[in-house]
Amino acid sequence: MALQSLDIKQRSATTSPTPQARITLEVAKLIDVSACIGCKACTVACMEWNDVREEVGNCHGVYDNPVDLTENAWTVMRFSEVEQNDKLEWLIRKDGCMHCADPGCLKACPAPGAIVQYSNGIVDFHQENCIGCGYCITGCPFNVPRISKKDSKAYKCTLCSDRVAVNQAPACVKACPTGAIQFGSKEDMKDYAEHRITDLRERGYDKAGLYDPEGVGGTHVMYVLHHADQPNLYAGLPANPAISPLVSLWKGFAKPLATLALAGVALGSLFHYVTKGPNEVSKEIEDEIEKEDAK
Amino acid sequence: MNITRRQFFKVCSAGLGGSSIALMGFSPTAALAEVRTFKLARATETRNTCPYCSVSCGVLIYSTGDKSKNAPGEIIHIEGDPDNPVNRGTLCPKGAGLRDMVQSANRLKWPEVREAGSNEWKRISWDEALDRVARHMKKDRDANFMAQNKDGVTVNRWSSTGFLASSAASNEAGYLTVKMLRALGMTSIDTQARI
Numbered sequence: 001m002a003l004q005s006l007d008i009k010q011r012s013a014t015t016s017p018t019p020q021a022r023i024t025l026e027v028a029k030l031i032d033v034s035a036c037i038g039c040k041a042c043t044v045a046c047m048e049w050n051d052v053r054e055e056v057g058n059c060h061g062v063y064d065n066p067v068d069l070t071e072n073a074w075t076v077m078r079f080s081e082v083e084q085n086d087k088l089e090w091l092i093r094k095d096g097c098m099h100c101a102d103p104g105c106l107k108a109c110p111a112p113g114a115i116v117q118y119s120n121g122i123v124d125f126h127q128e129n130c131i132g133c134g135y136c137i138t139g140c141p142f143n144v145p146r147i148s149k150k151d152s153k154a155y156k157c158t159l160c161s162d163r164v165a166v167n168q169a170p171a172c173v174k175a176c177p178t179g180a181i182q183f184g185s186k187e188d189m190k191d192y193a194e195h196r197i198t199d200l201r202e203r204g205y206d207k208a209g210l211y212d213p214e215g216v217g218g219t220h221v222m223y224v225l226h227h228a229d230q231p232n233l234y235a236g237l238p239a240n241p242a243i244s245p246l247v248s249l250w251k252g253f254a255k256p257l258a259t260l261a262l263a264g265v266a267l268g269s270l271f272h273y274v275t276k277g278p279n280e281v282s283k284e285i286e287d288e289i290e291k292e293d294a295k
Numbered sequence: 296m297n298i299t300r301r302q303f304f305k306v307c308s309a310g311l312g313g314s315s316i317a318l319m320g321f322s323p324t325a326a327l328a329e330v331r332t333f334k335l336a337r338a339t340e341t342r343n344t345c346p347y348c349s350v351s352c353g354v355l356i357y358s359t360g361d362k363s364k365n366a367p368g369e370i371i372h373i374e375g376d377p378d379n380p381v382n383r384g385t386l387c388p389k390g391a392g393l394r395d396m397v398q399s400a401n402r403l404k405w406p407e408v409r410e411a412g413s414n415e416w417k418r419i420s421w422d423e424a425l426d427r428v429a430r431h432m433k434k435d436r437d438a439n440f441m442a443q444n445k446d447g448v449t450v451n452r453w454s455s456t457g458f459l460a461s462s463a464a465s466n467e468a469g470y471l472t473v474k475m476l477r478a479l480g481m482t483s484i485d486t487q488a489r490i
Contacts, residue, residue: 004329044391048372053395124330162331174375177385269308 005165007119012109024119027164028186029173031094032196032224033234034205035180038063038077038092042172042181046075049160049171069095071148071155075172078235084227093223093234094172094181097144097157099123101217104243105156107251108139114154121186121220122161127153141216141241159220189222196224215242337361339368342376345390349462349487352390353379370397432456432479440480457483462490 008018043066047053054072057065066073075096082089103123106115114129115136125136125145132152136145145154160170168174173183182192193210200208209228212218223237231237298306338357345352353376358368373393377384386393396402406424407416419427439455458481460472469486476484 006330039388041386041388041391044388045374045386048391048394049374118330126329158331162333165330166333168333171374174377174384175386175391177382177387179385 006122006161008116009119010103010106010117011113012106012115013112022119026186027120027122027159027183027220028189029099029159029170029221030182030184030189030193030224031221032180032182032193033091033093034196034200034208034224034226035178036077036092036094037178037180038079039177040065040077041175041177042094043073043075043077045171045175046157047072049163050074050158052155069144069146069156071146071150074155074157080233080235082233084233089226091226091234093237095144095235097123097159097221098142098216099157099159099220100141101219102243104139104141104216104247105136105145106139107243108135108247110135118161120164122159122164123220124158124161125154125156127151127155130154139243139247141238141243186220193222193224200224200226211237213238213241215240335372338371342379344463345386345393346463347387347389347393349490350381351463351488352376352382352386354386354390354393370394373397436479451480452482453480454482456481457485460484460486460488462486462488 007022007024009020011018052072052074054066054070057067059065060067063079064077066076069076075094078093078095080091080093082091099122101121103115103117105125106117106123109115110133111129111131114126114131115123116126117123130153132147132154134147134154136154137143137147145156147154160168160172163170169183173181182189184192190210190212197208197210205226207229208224208226211223211225211228211231223231223234225231225234227233231239335357339360339362341356341358343354343356345354354373355376356370357372357374358370360366360368362368371394375382375384375386375390382390389396406419406421408419408424408427409416435456436453439453441450441452441454444450444452458472458476460469464472464486473484
């Protein structure tokens with residue numbers, strides 16, 4: 001019997017294996033960028049459900065408000081004006097955690113249990129275990145986590161793990177008035193995306209496609225893009241996201257090497273103790289040193 | 296800091312031992328990872344209608360407690376009503392932020408009146424407010440009611456006051472509104488749902 005409502009697949013900085021026997025439904029959120037009107041109902045519903053409030057900001061001359069993800073704004077709308085096929089296009093992308101199958105934040109995190117991945121695919125931060133080092137930000141290929149200035153802990157979208165655990169859709173999905181955000185099993189979401197892509201291609205967007213990047217093992221938040229060949233158009237969505245090589249250098253090479261050195265020192269000390277015994281200091285030398293110290 | 300050779304070795308070996316143990320997985324805080332508890336468990340759910348625009352989306356208002364006598368509830372969450380055919384659970388950004396409007400410090404919580412010639416708002420009771428509205432309506436109707444037009448045809452018309460009905464009204468409430476207003480002879484009737 002599990003001690004939590006969702007089975008855990010991976011846990012940060014933990015080497016002991018997690019339960020693997022039960023197979024649970026893999027969930028996904030699908031954001032159809034072509035159906036989004038940028039109303040920000042999702043942003044508001046997110047803050048309402050998660051009991052966070054972003055300070056009222058200032059107008060920066062664009063519709064982006066909040067301007068960037070923060071510890072209180074876990075999802076924001078990014079508006080891009082681009083020219084495609086001699087036409088001005090206003091692309092609106094709902095930005096937030098992508099819930100990667102291979103999460104860079106979890107890999108980089110040194111605090112045991114601060115980042116977990118549930119078997120349904122959700123990547124969740126547990127702030128009570130977070131040490132505020134910010135490695136998750138380095139590890140994230142999408143630049144999503146933010147450290148709070150109030151408590152120095154990292155925050156990001158939880159995909160409403162508390163709602164999903166009781167079979168409710170995330171707050172953003174439920175609120176979306178145009179149906180641009182859908183939630184269900186990953187398989188169903190891919191099917192739905194296929195249907196949307198066919199529709200977009202019939203409307204002249206022959207490069208329409210699904211954004212489910214392989215570099216991070218696929219994501220549990222996917223996009224339907226009208227220009228899937230150029231994800232960069234959508235406020236710099238990376239075309240081939242991958243975990244920074246620094247993370248694998250640290251976790252795959254430097255850390256085991258340091259561990260080996262540490263173990264070597266411990267073993268060497270033990271060997272030295274057994275063969276040579278404790279370092280005995282004679283009374284004379286001690287007196288001599290004390291005399292020197294007294295000067 | 297003054298540290299002897301012996302103390303230095305003690306600190307070093309303690310640090311090495313501690314980190315080695317932690318590295319082997321014997322972490323002192325092997326805390327369980329659990330999702331945030333579903334915050335609406337056993338909350339009181341109340342159906343209502345969003346007060347903002349004429350679309351009149353259905354909302355579910357969640358409050359603390361079970362309506363027992365000694366524990367007055369407080370609203371903790373509002374979201375869309377999936378059973379309402381108007382919005383089927385969805386909401387716009389204003390509706391999604393409804394809780395902050397309900398609990399806003401700037402919200403008007405009681406009827407106020409600004410008497411003619413005064414520049415101050417005065418708080419009055421709901422009874423006083425309703426009496427006042429009824430008195431104004433009766434006074435206007437008594438002064439302007441037209442039983443017959445100039446040709447002597449009975450019209451029973453009260454055309455000097457208009458009524459804007461609520462868009463949140465159900466069919467039944469709408470029927471009663473029209474029935475009541477027509478009985479008074481009112482001719483200018485509109486509803487916010489048309490706006």
